[in-house]
Amino acid sequence: MLSKLIKNAENKEEAIAIAELGTTYKRTGFHFDKKLEKIGSTIKYFKKNNELSFCQNEQSKTHKLIIGDNYYALLNLSISYKGKIDVIYIDPPYGKDDMGEFADTNYNNAITRDNLLSMLYPRLVLAKQLLSDEGVIFCSIDDKNQAYVKCLFDEVFGENNFVFNTFFRKTKTSTGDDKSGLNIQHDHILAYFNKNLVQLKGSEKDYKGYKNPDNDPNGDWTSGDPSARSGSDSTFFEIINPYTKRIDIPPKGRYWAFSKETLKEYIEQGRIVFKKDYPTNERGFIFKRYKSSLKSTFNPLDSLFFANNVFLNENGKDELSFVNLDSNFDYPKPTSLIKQLINTLNKQDIVILDFFAGSGTTGQAVLELNKEDGGNRTFILCTNNEKTDVNPNGIAYDVTSKRLKRVMTGECYDGTNDFKWIKKNPPLGDNLDVYEIAEVSNSEQSEGKSAFDVIDEELYGEVKMTPKDKIKWVCENFFATQKYLEDRK
Numbered sequence: 001m002l003s004k005l006i007k008n009a010e011n012k013e014e015a016i017a018i019a020e021l022g023t024t025y026k027r028t029g030f031h032f033d034k035k036l037e038k039i040g041s042t043i044k045y046f047k048k049n050n051e052l053s054f055c056q057n058e059q060s061k062t063h064k065l066i067i068g069d070n071y072y073a074l075l076n077l078s079i080s081y082k083g084k085i086d087v088i089y090i091d092p093p094y095g096k097d098d099m100g101e102f103a104d105t106n107y108n109n110a111i112t113r114d115n116l117l118s119m120l121y122p123r124l125v126l127a128k129q130l131l132s133d134e135g136v137i138f139c140s141i142d143d144k145n146q147a148y149v150k151c152l153f154d155e156v157f158g159e160n161n162f163v164f165n166t167f168f169r170k171t172k173t174s175t176g177d178d179k180s181g182l183n184i185q186h187d188h189i190l191a192y193f194n195k196n197l198v199q200l201k202g203s204e205k206d207y208k209g210y211k212n213p214d215n216d217p218n219g220d221w222t223s224g225d226p227s228a229r230s231g232s233d234s235t236f237f238e239i240i241n242p243y244t245k246r247i248d249i250p251p252k253g254r255y256w257a258f259s260k261e262t263l264k265e266y267i268e269q270g271r272i273v274f275k276k277d278y279p280t281n282e283r284g285f286i287f288k289r290y291k292s293s294l295k296s297t298f299n300p301l302d303s304l305f306f307a308n309n310v311f312l313n314e315n316g317k318d319e320l321s322f323v324n325l326d327s328n329f330d331y332p333k334p335t336s337l338i339k340q341l342i343n344t345l346n347k348q349d350i351v352i353l354d355f356f357a358g359s360g361t362t363g364q365a366v367l368e369l370n371k372e373d374g375g376n377r378t379f380i381l382c383t384n385n386e387k388t389d390v391n392p393n394g395i396a397y398d399v400t401s402k403r404l405k406r407v408m409t410g411e412c413y414d415g416t417n418d419f420k421w422i423k424k425n426p427p428l429g430d431n432l433d434v435y436e437i438a439e440v441s442n443s444e445q446s447e448g449k450s451a452f453d454v455i456d457e458e459l460y461g462e463v464k465m466t467p468k469d470k471i472k473w474v475c476e477n478f479f480a481t482q483k484y485l486e487d488r489k
């Protein structure tokens with residue numbers, strides 16, 4: 001089939017293009033194509049951008065902003081962060097228009113959704129390697145693409161190991177004037193995590209009903225339901241109130257939640273208490289449910305939790321304007337959304353990664369959460385430097401780094417502070433390391449330098465190495481970044 005197409009090609013260039021297409025695309029059992037990343041002859045590595053990085057306090061946390069294609073950012077992160085990321089949040093570009101330069105150069109196969117899925121697949125494979133066993137990955141996605149992206153997530157994360165859930169987020173309040181008569185007011189947040197290891201936290205349980213009027217040594221309690229849907233003869237019996245001699249049996253179609261023996265124990269322990277005086281329509285005893293025995297102090301996370309005006313798109317747009325910045329995409333996400341998502345993990349000493357960071361909302365959300373609860377969270381943001389009319393120097397230089405600098409230090413890079421946000425908020429503190437993705441030939445020296453000279457092991461959390469150790473470390477780690485994803489362990 002491929003050779004037939006090549007034979008019929010009009011010229012040499014077309015024949016080469018067809019051959020490339022036929023060999024770089026892999027048909028999988030699924031219904032979309034997987035396109036492997038182009039592999040060059042260079043090693044991509046982190047190079048610190050000293051002008052954009054800043055250190056306010058050596059004792060404080062240092063966060064990271066990586067500028068460049070997130071495929072290489074993820075490959076490099078996999079050197080030091082395998083299994084160490086607790087929360088991944090991504091908000092990928094949805095269509096060819098949003099993918100701009102990126103789609104044109106890398107994925108110009110004309111089918112928008114294919115572009116998105118082809119681009120996401122290798123990145124999700126890498127993201128999975130970075131995610132800790134007890135971690136969770138969230139992905140914002142619009143209504144049009146969610147079904148397809150969900151299938152891709154199922155393929156990468158596996159439906160068996162990971163619990164999948166989709167949350168609905170309310171994106172706008174307006175009624176809209178869609179010709180079809182529909183008003184799409186929501187997008188989706190996909191969530192994947194290991195159901196055996198992770199329990200997501202919803203809103204805090206309301207303990208108003210728990211009190212301790214009888215000084216029970218087990219603490220606060222509330223009156224619980226003593227019946228159960230399933231049971232047997234041993235849990236279906238009469239309970240006689242010793243004071244009134246009135247009899248209780250389980251409600252119709254139900255059983256007691258305990259056997260006769262357990263009932264005795266509960267009475268002795270004071271967990272079941274007989275009433276002395278009570279109306280005829282009431283049960284003759286109280287079955288105490290203790291606050292201390294609650295499995296979780298939080299309600300489960302409701303799939304409509306985010307269907308709330310707090311999480312609207314317009315809030316994200318406002319937040320960016322408060323730091324006097326604007327991005328080309330219509331709606332950066334609101335920090336409220338990212339804060340809530342991070343908080344569902346109920347851990348404060350964690351690493352959060354966003355590899356489609358855009359304007360840097362996730363960074364600000366992490367910093368604000370730490371400020372609010374004294375947490376020790378650090379973020380790693382990756383964004384390319386896509387240039388648009390609004391951001392002629394690229395989003396990373398014009399928006400992401402500037403936003404982080406402003407909210408962390410209270411000042412712009414030029415030392416001025418003429419933005420609304422700082423009038424109402426104290427700077428959020430901490431330090432920022434900004435890395436660019438640089439490249440070096442993997443075989444020869446350029447300007448007298450080889451990969452062993454230019455790669456800085458300290459940017460990967462290593463201590464300075466001896467030349468011998470460095471060669472070994474570079475060979476073991478960086479030459480892997482040249483390989484096809486499928487070849488990697």
Ligand SMILES: C[S@@+](CC[C@H](N)C(=O)[O-])C[C@H]1O[C@@H](n2cnc3c(N)ncnc32)[C@H](O)[C@@H]1O
Nearest residue numbers: 069070091332333356357358359361383384386
């Ligand atoms: C929808 S926006 C994310 C918005 C972000 N959640 C916020 O609140 O600002 C997607 C971003 O990912 C960036 N992007 C697209 N493809 C990328 C890639 N391969 N590597 C890094 N960044 C990429 C785009 O430039 C864009 O800024």
